[in-house]
Amino acid sequence: MTKPQPKLLQHVEELLQDAAHQDSPLREPLAQLYQHHLEQQEKLERLITIADGYQQSAHEDLHLTREQLEQQIRRQQKLSRIADRYQALLRERNLALRAASSVDPLTGLANRRRLNEQLEQWHATAERHQRALTLAMLDIDRFKSVNDSFGHGTGDKALELLAGGLQESLRASDICGRWGGEEFLLLLPETSLTQATPLMERLCQHLRQLQIPVDDDRHIALTASVGVAEHRPGDAIDATIKRADQALMEAKHQGRDRWSAAPA
Numbered sequence: 473m474t475k476p477q478p479k480l481l482q483h484v485e486e487l488l489q490d491a492a493h494q495d496s497p498l499r500e501p502l503a504q505l506y507q508h509h510l511e512q513q514e515k516l517e518r519l520i521t522i523a524d525g526y527q528q529s530a531h532e533d534l535h536l537t538r539e540q541l542e543q544q545i546r547r548q549q550k551l552s553r554i555a556d557r558y559q560a561l562l563r564e565r566n567l568a569l570r571a572a573s574s575v576d577p578l579t580g581l582a583n584r585r586r587l588n589e590q591l592e593q594w595h596a597t598a599e600r601h602q603r604a605l606t607l608a609m610l611d612i613d614r615f616k617s618v619n620d621s622f623g624h625g626t627g628d629k630a631l632e633l634l635a636g637g638l639q640e641s642l643r644a645s646d647i648c649g650r651w652g653g654e655e656f657l658l659l660l661p662e663t664s665l666t667q668a669t670p671l672m673e674r675l676c677q678h679l680r681q682l683q684i685p686v687d688d689d690r691h692i693a694l695t696a697s698v699g700v701a702e703h704r705p706g707d708a709i710d711a712t713i714k715r716a717d718q719a720l721m722e723a724k725h726q727g728r729d730r731w732s733a734a735p736a
């Protein structure tokens with residue numbers, strides 16, 4: 473049904489008001505029809521206003537929900553950035569802690585804990601794959617007299633320099649660490665006693681030549697004694713360390729500044 477035009481409505485109004493049609497039998501139904509039309513139009517306008525209101529409030533709700541969602545996403549992204557940074561920090565801390573717990577702070581060499589870990593690993597490889605493994609226990613000669621004569625500071629400096637000297641004399645695959653006090657343990661994987669011999673000679677020679685400063689213009693030289701033991705298949709690693717220790721005692725007994733090998 474088409475919407476009555478304003479012109480038509482105006483015409484109906486004029487007809488209803490026209491005195492000439494007051495007695496027409498069609499006037500009353502026309503008046504009722506006109507009234508009904510006005511009421512319907514009013515209802516329709518009210519409905520349109522309500523629908524507009526709903527649409528507006530739905531639009532506002534949608535806008536608000538979207539804003540809240542975007543705010544939540546931004547908060548979530550910020551939190552995940554913080555979590556990422558925190559995790560990276562924890563990883564760094566863990567690495568630093570791990571490194572610190574494996575290193576001797578004075579010499580920078582592997583500490584006893586790290587040496588034990590490596591010993592366990594290389595002992596397992598030596599046993600499983602019948603690989604050679606040689607250990608060398610090194611102890612500075614008469615180190616007490618260095619401390620007594622020049623003080624602990626000089627003693628510490630000597631340990632640092634000696635540690636550097638040891639590291640220089642070894643292959644990259646070997647590990648040298650501080651076993652305790654003025655004692656160092658060298659782990660030589662894939663190395664037999666025969667193969668270790670030239671290294672022992674070179675090591676003693678290198679240490680003899682190290683110059684340890686004791687004051688502005690004075691230096692001293694140190695020597696060390698070394699006990700070497702090749703791991704015997706089937707032995708516990710502690711047994712090999714003990715044999716290296718006994719060989720070290722032997723080197724000390726023989727007059728120091730030398731190396732001695734444990735019997736096979």
Ligand SMILES: Nc1nc2c(ncn2[C@@H]2O[C@H](COP(=O)(O)OP(=O)(O)OP(=O)(O)O)[C@@H](O)[C@H]2O)c(=O)[nH]1
Nearest residue numbers: 611612613614615616617619624625627628653654
């Ligand atoms: N400065 C310094 N001295 C240390 C350190 N650790 C151990 N020492 C000293 O090393 C000395 C070891 O002395 P001894 O075990 O009697 O042996 P030595 O004098 O080296 O004599 P031999 O081993 O028999 O040749 C002691 O005086 C310890 O105090 C350290 O970290 N710094």
